[in-house]
Amino acid sequence: MNKFHGRTIQLVRDLSTDEQIYLYEQTRRLKDELSQGGRGEDFRIKDPDLAAYLFFMEDSTRTKESFRNAAKFHGITVNDFDAKSSSFQKKESITDTVKMLLGYNPASLFIIRSRIEGVCRWLETAMGQYAETMGFPKPSFINAGDGRHEHPTQEFLDEFSFLEHLSWDRSQIHIALVGDLFHGRTIHSKVDGLGIFSEVRVDLIAPPDIMMPGYYINAMKERGFEVRIFESIQEYLDQHQVASIWYFTRLQLERMGERLQNRAGELRKAVTFQHDWMNRLPPGTRFFHPLPRHSETPTIPSFLDTTPLNGWDAQSRNGYLTRIIEIGLLGGTLGADFSGTSIVPQSFxxxxxxxxxxxxxxxxxxxxxxxxxxxxxxxxxxxxxxxxxxxxxxxxxxxxxxxxxxxxxxxxxxxxxxxxxxxxxxxxxxxxxxxxxxxxxxxxxxxxxxxxxxxxxxxxxxxxxxxxxxxxxxxxxxxxxxxxxxxxxxxxxxxxxxxxxxxxxxxxxxxxxxxxxxxxxxxxxxxxx
Missing domain, CATH: 3.30.70.140 (Aspartate carbamoyltransferase regulatory subunit, N-terminal domain)
Structure with missing residues (x-):
C-alpha cells in the first residue's frame, strides 16, 4: 500500500508537483526499459481481481485505446462500458450506474470521459462513502476529459513530452499555445501542469472569441507565469520573442454555438500554420498537438509531418506510457519508494x-x-x-x-x-x-x-x-x-x-x-x- 493507492485524478493538481515529477520519472524508466527490449515486469499490477472500467460517454480514439492497452499491460480485467446501450437511455443516473458496477467488482478503477464536468470529483465522494459502508476497497477515478473543463492525463503526457524535448531541464519553459483556447480542456490543464517548471513564459495565440477564459489567464498570472496574448500566428511572428515549443489545438466546433461555427473559416485561418513561416521559427522548434487533427483543415498542415517540427507523433505514443504509470500508481503497485511531498487535502x-x-x-x-x-x-x-x-x-x-x-x-x-x-x-x-x-x-x-x-x-x-x-x-x-x-x-x-x-x-x-x-x-x- 502507498500514498497513491485508491486516489482519484480529477485535476492535474490532484497530484502534487513532486508526485507529478515522480510520475514522469517512472514513465522515463519504463520507456527506457521497453526501448531496450525489456517487458517492464516491475511496473505491472498483475491482479485479475482489479477491474478497470472504460466509462466513455463521449467518443474517443486515442485516449480510450491508450487506456485500454495500458490496462491490458497490467494484466487486470478490462471492462468496456457502452453508454449508448446502457440504462442511461432509461434516464438512470451516473451515480446509480457506477454504484451497480462497483458492486459487481469491488476492486475497481473507473476511467471516465464525459461532456458533464466534475463527474470524477463527485464520484470520488459518493462512491468513497458507499465503499466504506459496504466494506469495499476505495475505488479510484481518472478523468479522461470532462467537457470544457480539464484533461489531466493528456496534460501529464504533454508535460512528459516537453521534458523529453528539453532534455529533462525544468529550469524554464517558453511555450506558445495556439488554437481554440476557450473550449480546449487540454489548454486549461496547463495552468497547473506547467507549474513543474521554475520559470514559465506562455504566449496565447487565438482570436478573442476563442481566447482562453480570463479565469485561467488570471490563474496563470497568479502562479507567476509571464503571459502574453496575440490574436493570430501572423501577429505573433511579427514580433521577435518566438517560443521554440508550440502546442496546437483544433477548433472544437462541436462545443461552439452557431455564431462561431459560421465563422469557423476565419477563426481557423488565424491559428493555422503556413509554409511561408518556416524560416521565422527559432532553431530546434518543435510542434505538439493532443490530436486528432482535422483531416481537411488541420491547424498543423500535413506538409509538416515529415519535418523536424513533428513532435506530436512521439507525444501520442507517450500517452500509452504515462497511462501505464497512472494505473500502476492508483492500483497500488507503484509508489512505495516515493519520498516527496504529497498533495494536501483541500481544507475549508x-x-x-x-x-x-x-x-x-x-x-x-x-x-x-x-x-x-x-x-x-x-x-x-x-x-x-x-x-x-x-x-x-x-x-x-x-x-x-x-x-x-x-x-x-x-x-x-x-x-x-x-x-x-x-x-x-x-x-x-x-x-x-x-x-x-x-x-x-x-x-x-x-x-x-x-x-x-x-x-x-x-x-x-x-x-x-x-x-x-x-x-x-x-x-x-x-x-x-x-x-x-x-x-x-x-x-x-x-x-x-x-x-x-x-x-x-x-x-x-x-x-x-x-x-x-x-x-x-x-x-x-x-x-x-
Missing part, C-alpha cells in the same frame, strides 16, 4: 464572522423610515455603494432567502460617513440566527454587518464575510449547465462551493468561478455585479 476551515468594535453615537431622531429597535437585530450595510434600485432588490432577495416574513422594516439610506447608499433590515424581537441562516446571509450579502440590540443599544456588531464553503444552501446552484451538480441532470448532489480569495466562490465539482450573487440562480433578484 476559516471564519467568515468577525467581531467589530461597537461605537456608541448620540441617538438620532427618526421622523421617517426605520424606527430604532429597542431589542432585536439590524442587518446593516447591505449592498453598500450600489444604486438604490440594486440595493432594494438585494434587500428583497435577503428577506426571501432568510424567510424573514416577520413584523419588521427595511429601507435604503445614505451612509453617514461616506455618503454612499446602503440597505438596512430592522428586525425587532429577533434574538439570533441559526448557523445555516448565518451562512446564507454571508453568501447572499458579504460585507454586511449584523447588530444585536438590547435596550436600544448596540451590544454586539458582527461583520459578515463570504463563507469558506457554501454547501447545500436552498436556492443555490452552479451556473454551469454542464456541471454534474446541475439540477437538470438529476444526480443526488448538493451544490458545493469554496471561497477563492476574498470575492469568488468556486464550484467544487467543475471549478466554475462565481460572484456571490451568481450562485443563487433564479433566487437572485438583483443586478449581476
Amino acid at each position: 476551515d476559516g471564519s467568515f464572522i468577525f467581531e467589530a468594535p461597537v461605537v456608541h453615537r448620540k441617538k438620532r431622531e427618526y421622523k421617517i423610515g426605520i424606527r430604532p429597535v429597542e431589542n432585536g437585530m439590524v442587518i446593516d450595510h447591505i449592498g453598500k455603494g450600489k444604486s438604490p434600485q440594486v440595493i432594494w432588490e438585494h434587500i428583497s432577495t435577503i428577506r426571501r432567502l432568510l424567510n424573514l416574513n416577520v413584523v419588521s422594516s427595511h429601507g435604503v439610506y445614505r451612509s453617514e460617513g461616506e455618503g454612499v447608499f446602503k440597505g438596512i433590515i430592522s428586525l425587532p424581537g429577533q434574538r439570533d440566527f441559526e448557523q445555516q441562516a448565518m451562512e446564507t446571509l454571508g453568501a447572499a450579502a458579504p460585507g454586511c454587518t449584523l447588530n444585536r440590540i438590547q435596550v436600544a443599544q448596540v451590544v454586539q456588531k458582527l461583520r459578515i464575510g463570504l463563507p469558506p464553503r457554501v454547501q447545500g444552501l436552498t436556492g443555490t446552484r452552479c451556473k454551469n449547465e454542464d456541471c454534474v451538480s446541475s439540477p437538470e441532470l438529476h444526480e443526488p448532489i448538493l451544490p458545493d462551493f469554496y471561497r477563492s480569495g476574498e470575492n469568488l466562490l468556486i464550484c467544487r465539482f467543475c471549478e466554475t468561478p462565481h460572484s456571490f450573487n451568481e450562485i443563487w440562480g433564479s433566487s437572485w433578484a438583483g443586478e449581476q455585479f
Whole structure:
C-alpha cells in the first residue's frame, strides 16, 4: 500500500508537483526499459481481481485505446462500458450506474470521459462513502476529459513530452499555445501542469472569441507565469520573442454555438500554420498537438509531418506510457519508494464572522423610515455603494432567502460617513440566527454587518464575510449547465462551493468561478455585479 493507492485524478493538481515529477520519472524508466527490449515486469499490477472500467460517454480514439492497452499491460480485467446501450437511455443516473458496477467488482478503477464536468470529483465522494459502508476497497477515478473543463492525463503526457524535448531541464519553459483556447480542456490543464517548471513564459495565440477564459489567464498570472496574448500566428511572428515549443489545438466546433461555427473559416485561418513561416521559427522548434487533427483543415498542415517540427507523433505514443504509470500508481503497485511531498487535502476551515468594535453615537431622531429597535437585530450595510434600485432588490432577495416574513422594516439610506447608499433590515424581537441562516446571509450579502440590540443599544456588531464553503444552501446552484451538480441532470448532489480569495466562490465539482450573487440562480433578484 502507498500514498497513491485508491486516489482519484480529477485535476492535474490532484497530484502534487513532486508526485507529478515522480510520475514522469517512472514513465522515463519504463520507456527506457521497453526501448531496450525489456517487458517492464516491475511496473505491472498483475491482479485479475482489479477491474478497470472504460466509462466513455463521449467518443474517443486515442485516449480510450491508450487506456485500454495500458490496462491490458497490467494484466487486470478490462471492462468496456457502452453508454449508448446502457440504462442511461432509461434516464438512470451516473451515480446509480457506477454504484451497480462497483458492486459487481469491488476492486475497481473507473476511467471516465464525459461532456458533464466534475463527474470524477463527485464520484470520488459518493462512491468513497458507499465503499466504506459496504466494506469495499476505495475505488479510484481518472478523468479522461470532462467537457470544457480539464484533461489531466493528456496534460501529464504533454508535460512528459516537453521534458523529453528539453532534455529533462525544468529550469524554464517558453511555450506558445495556439488554437481554440476557450473550449480546449487540454489548454486549461496547463495552468497547473506547467507549474513543474521554475520559470514559465506562455504566449496565447487565438482570436478573442476563442481566447482562453480570463479565469485561467488570471490563474496563470497568479502562479507567476509571464503571459502574453496575440490574436493570430501572423501577429505573433511579427514580433521577435518566438517560443521554440508550440502546442496546437483544433477548433472544437462541436462545443461552439452557431455564431462561431459560421465563422469557423476565419477563426481557423488565424491559428493555422503556413509554409511561408518556416524560416521565422527559432532553431530546434518543435510542434505538439493532443490530436486528432482535422483531416481537411488541420491547424498543423500535413506538409509538416515529415519535418523536424513533428513532435506530436512521439507525444501520442507517450500517452500509452504515462497511462501505464497512472494505473500502476492508483492500483497500488507503484509508489512505495516515493519520498516527496504529497498533495494536501483541500481544507475549508476559516471564519467568515468577525467581531467589530461597537461605537456608541448620540441617538438620532427618526421622523421617517426605520424606527430604532429597542431589542432585536439590524442587518446593516447591505449592498453598500450600489444604486438604490440594486440595493432594494438585494434587500428583497435577503428577506426571501432568510424567510424573514416577520413584523419588521427595511429601507435604503445614505451612509453617514461616506455618503454612499446602503440597505438596512430592522428586525425587532429577533434574538439570533441559526448557523445555516448565518451562512446564507454571508453568501447572499458579504460585507454586511449584523447588530444585536438590547435596550436600544448596540451590544454586539458582527461583520459578515463570504463563507469558506457554501454547501447545500436552498436556492443555490452552479451556473454551469454542464456541471454534474446541475439540477437538470438529476444526480443526488448538493451544490458545493469554496471561497477563492476574498470575492469568488468556486464550484467544487467543475471549478466554475462565481460572484456571490451568481450562485443563487433564479433566487437572485438583483443586478449581476
